[in-house]
Amino acid sequence: MTPSSSPALPQNILSIQSWVSYGHVGNAAAVFPLQRLGFEVWPINTVQFSNHTGYGAWTGMVFPPELVADLLSGIEARGVLPECAAVLSGYMGSEGTVSAVVEAVRRVRAANAGALYCCDPVMGDVGRGVFVRPELPDLIRAQAVPEADIVTPNQFELELLTGHSVRTLPDALAAARTLRATLRGDGPRIVVVTSLVREDAPAGMIETLAVTEDGAWLCRTPLLPLDPPRNGTGDAIAALFLGHFLQTRDAGKALSLSMSALYALLDLTHRLDTREIQLVAAQDEYARPTRLFEAERVA
Numbered sequence: 255m256t257p258s259s260s261p262a263l264p265q266n267i268l269s270i271q272s273w274v275s276y277g278h279v280g281n282a283a284a285v286f287p288l289q290r291l292g293f294e295v296w297p298i299n300t301v302q303f304s305n306h307t308g309y310g311a312w313t314g315m316v317f318p319p320e321l322v323a324d325l326l327s328g329i330e331a332r333g334v335l336p337e338c339a340a341v342l343s344g345y346m347g348s349e350g351t352v353s354a355v356v357e358a359v360r361r362v363r364a365a366n367a368g369a370l371y372c373c374d375p376v377m378g379d380v381g382r383g384v385f386v387r388p389e390l391p392d393l394i395r396a397q398a399v400p401e402a403d404i405v406t407p408n409q410f411e412l413e414l415l416t417g418h419s420v421r422t423l424p425d426a427l428a429a430a431r432t433l434r435a436t437l438r439g440d441g442p443r444i445v446v447v448t449s450l451v452r453e454d455a456p457a458g459m460i461e462t463l464a465v466t467e468d469g470a471w472l473c474r475t476p477l478l479p480l481d482p483p484r485n486g487t488g489d490a491i492a493a494l495f496l497g498h499f500l501q502t503r504d505a506g507k508a509l510s511l512s513m514s515a516l517y518a519l520l521d522l523t524h525r526l527d528t529r530e531i532q533l534v535a536a537q538d539e540y541a542r543p544t545r546l547f548e549a550e551r552v553a
Contacts, residue, residue: 319350335365403441514543
């Protein structure tokens with residue numbers, strides 16, 4: 255094999271999130287889709303639970319925040335941090351975890367200035383309200399978001415982070431731009447608003463909005479009757495968007511591909527009528543979705 259035909263090494267992603275043994279939330283929802291997209295993933299788990307808390311009962315433990323720094327030091331000792339393309343974070347259960355994640359991002363960037371940070375600011379949702387400790391929204395807004403290149407709030411979290419009420423597309427664009435202005439200035443500064451349900455949208459649909467320096471794109475998919483809403487979908491879409499953006503460097507394309515993959519995952523989950531998202535069964539959809547939902551430019 256000649257050097258020109260040698261295969262390229264996969265990109266590496268550090269993912270700092272929760273873990274469940276049964277089901278798919280946190281790293282258990284994010285790692286496998288990224289691997290199926292061709293990435294090496296370095297997971298650091300902030301908790302180890304038997305199952306997600308949506309069941310109302312679980313076993314396991316929350317790991318001390320110091321574990322994040324300790325495990326990152328072990329990875330750093332392998333001399334591989336310069337090869338880390340991105341950091342992904344999700345649920346942060348404590349003040350110490352927020353600080354640990356931010357410090358991990360800074361250590362990765364010290365080794366590779368081009369590394370991206372995708373922050374999924376998991377704080378709450380419509381119907382459930384805020385489901386993290388009351389001090390966390392302010393800490394995430396003050397510490398994690400300013401370090402981020404990409405943030406992926408749902409509609410409820412966008413309102414919480416910005417103080418804007420989101421009822422229409424202009425509302426969503428204004429709130430996303432407000433949030434975007436607080437992101438790290440040296441990065442692409444992308445806001446991806448998931449689970450967008452607005453008054454001026456077609457009935458029976460759910461949307462995701464991506465806002466960048468170059469414009470805004472909206473991707474619309476049918477709203478599936480999943481009751482209760484399935485846990486882990488936000489973790490999966492943050493991972494899918496980050497992965498597709500790293501591969502395309504095009505927010506519109508990444509939005510279309512990631513939302514199409516997520517729809518296929520949820521459609522299969524609905525057809526099989528399972529409480530847990532069918533992450534493994536839908537794996538062929540992540541890189542090349544069967545049904546492609548185009549992202550429409552709206553600004």
